Amino acid sequence: DVKVTQSSRYLVKRTGEKVFLECVQDMDHENMFWYRQDPGLGLRLIYFSYDVKMKEKGDIPEGYSVSREKKERFSLILESASTNQTSMYLCASSPQVHEQYFGPGTRLTVT
Amino acid sequence: QKEVEQDPGPLSVPEGAIVSLNCTYSNSAFQYFMWYRQYSRKGPELLMYTYSSGNKEDGRFTAQVDKSSKYISLFIRDSQPSDSATYLCAMKDSGAGSYQLTFGKGTKLSVIP
Numbered sequence: 001d002v003k004v005t006q007s008s009r010y011l012v013k014r015t016g017e018k019v020f021l022e023c024v025q026d027m028d029h030e031n032m033f034w035y036r037q038d039p040g041l042g043l044r045l046i047y048f049s050y051d052v053k054m055k056e057k058g059d060i061p062e063g064y065s066v067s068r069e070k071k072e073r074f075s076l077i078l079e080s081a082s083t084n085q086t087s088m089y090l091c092a093s094s095p096q097v098h099e100q101y102f103g104p105g106t107r108l109t110v111t
Numbered sequence: 112q113k114e115v116e117q118d119p120g121p122l123s124v125p126e127g128a129i130v131s132l133n134c135t136y137s138n139s140a141f142q143y144f145m146w147y148r149q150y151s152r153k154g155p156e157l158l159m160y161t162y163s164s165g166n167k168e169d170g171r172f173t174a175q176v177d178k179s180s181k182y183i184s185l186f187i188r189d190s191q192p193s194d195s196a197t198y199l200c201a202m203k204d205s206g207a208g209s210y211q212l213t214f215g216k217g218t219k220l221s222v223i224p
Binding site for chain 1: 143145147152153154155156157160199201203209210211212214215216217
């Protein structure tokens, strides 16, 4: 079974803090993704990576950065958290882009 | 026009009913069609995917793609309370450098015992 784990299920941070969300997959997948999910807006792609040290912007990269130093780990960084970044953050990995396996999600609240 | 349209529901059916979930799309380049199921407070899980047109069956689930109408469906037979979840359709074109899925916003399904 594919396993995608995320570092926290729930996180509360203050405005202006730097926030790190970690994602680890155990299936040697090339591709990894970060999404956010908001009511009424659905899933929106923030960043993705198709290889170690490679990254590409998705639809809503502003205010975020990513890091992929090892194949199994993909980190999402909120440089200076703002209240409009309160959301559910979902990481996914995939051997092929159409076959994505999601982690359990991190519900981030920025106050 | 949004690329993928999906009725958000909620859809409420009695146990044992046949459920039909649908998405329409506008991009004729889409070739991969996926259905994901998401339980409350969990990440989506891939249910099925279909390449190009046609039907695919997996147990009580059948995915159907009609590219001429730009319409995809997921049928659930003999629905169970455990099928209560949000169902997301997703699509992708076949381009080699294409890494993004386009998701519908999901339909929330409740199966009442």
